[in-house]
Amino acid sequence: MIVSQRSIFDPSVNRTSGIASFVRICTKGGIPQLSSSTINNQPPTASNCTRPAMKKDEEAKIEILLATLWERNLPTLRERLDILDRAAAAAASGHLTEASRAEALGIAHKLSGSLGMFGYHRGTEIARQIEAILAPLASTPDSPAPAASTPDTLTHLSILVIELHDTLFPSR
Amino acid sequence: MRRILIIDDEDDIREVAGLSLEAIAGWQIFTASSGLEGISVATAEQPDAILMDVMMPGVDGPDTFRRMQQDPAVAHIPVILLTAKVQGVDQRRFASLGVAGILFKPFDPLTLAQQISEVLGWR
Numbered sequence: 001m002i003v004s005q006r007s008i009f010d011p012s013v014n015r016t017s018g019i020a021s022f023v024r025i026c027t028k029g030g031i032p033q034l035s036s037s038t039i040n041n042q043p044p045t046a047s048n049c050t051r052p053a054m055k056k057d058e059e060a061k062i063e064i065l066l067a068t069l070w071e072r073n074l075p076t077l078r079e080r081l082d083i084l085d086r087a088a089a090a091a092a093s094g095h096l097t098e099a100s101r102a103e104a105l106g107i108a109h110k111l112s113g114s115l116g117m118f119g120y121h122r123g124t125e126i127a128r129q130i131e132a133i134l135a136p137l138a139s140t141p142d143s144p145a146p147a148a149s150t151p152d153t154l155t156h157l158s159i160l161v162i163e164l165h166d167t168l169f170p171s172r
Numbered sequence: 173m174r175r176i177l178i179i180d181d182e183d184d185i186r187e188v189a190g191l192s193l194e195a196i197a198g199w200q201i202f203t204a205s206s207g208l209e210g211i212s213v214a215t216a217e218q219p220d221a222i223l224m225d226v227m228m229p230g231v232d233g234p235d236t237f238r239r240m241q242q243d244p245a246v247a248h249i250p251v252i253l254l255t256a257k258v259q260g261v262d263q264r265r266f267a268s269l270g271v272a273g274i275l276f277k278p279f280d281p282l283t284l285a286q287q288i289s290e291v292l293g294w295r
Contacts, residue, residue: 058195061191061195062188062192062195062196062282065188065191066188069184109227110182110256112277113182113255113256113277116277116278117185117188117277117279117280117281118278124278128256128258
């Protein structure tokens with residue numbers, strides 16, 4: 001059984017895809033500032049970003065798909081962040097219900113698995129921290145108990161959710 | 173041409189992984205959005221390998237794998253679990269199921285085919 005340790009966070013991986021790499025490509029391509037679409041949290045497109053001359057068609061297809069999916073998913077992403085906002089506020093006031101916790105946990109898990117795919121590595125890291133705080137206290141045969149949430153960590157939830165907002169939508 | 177089944181309840185994961193494997197490796201891709209649908213597609217299409225999410229509503233990845241192992245029509249197909257859980261305890265739990273390998277989300281679309289090939293020993 002092989003467990004691949006290579007991931008998007010592996011610096012040895014020559015990553016040239018995703019929203020973040022569009023920013024990098026733009027910079028490398030001689031454009032001294034981020035494109036306006038990037039500043040407004042719109043994914044850069046092939047038309048507004050200088051691309052390396054030898055870029056493979058296959059890589060370009062994937063980058064365009066990532067940019068398209070990111071744009072398409074923005075409303076869903078904002079809804080998910082709103083749910084995390086409400087859960088964090090409830091947690092800070094000591095009124096986080098089990099249903100809200102489970103819903104927020106599911107969202108944090110999805111974000112931790114997808115944000116990095118779009119180049120938002122820091123977003124994935126923050127979502128993982130949120131997931132750890134919201135993880136259930138009870139253990140089951142298929143889900144060993146993680147570290148228990150405490151009033152302090154639940155209060156920290158609000159800070160993490162704000163940081164996640166700022167990471168994904170820095171100009172809001 | 174390799175034939176891969178991707179089972180994941182997240183639309184964007186299926187789309188990105190699917191296009192990545194098609195465009196980079198030239199593989200034929202089948203998709204399913206749930207474990208039960210995945211078993212049905214696997215039975216009908218007999219893919220060379222299955223890339224399956226762990227956390228899915230209803231029947232999750234590990235349960236889907238257990239069901240596949242009891243079904244002679246699909247038990248021979250290697251399964252790679254795709255998970256956002258990076259803790260060692262989770263990895264050991266998944267490995268104990270007998271899957272062919274584990275890959276982690278978020279994956280890199282440009283290297284996903286290479287990682288699958290490495291896990292399965294494909295050249």
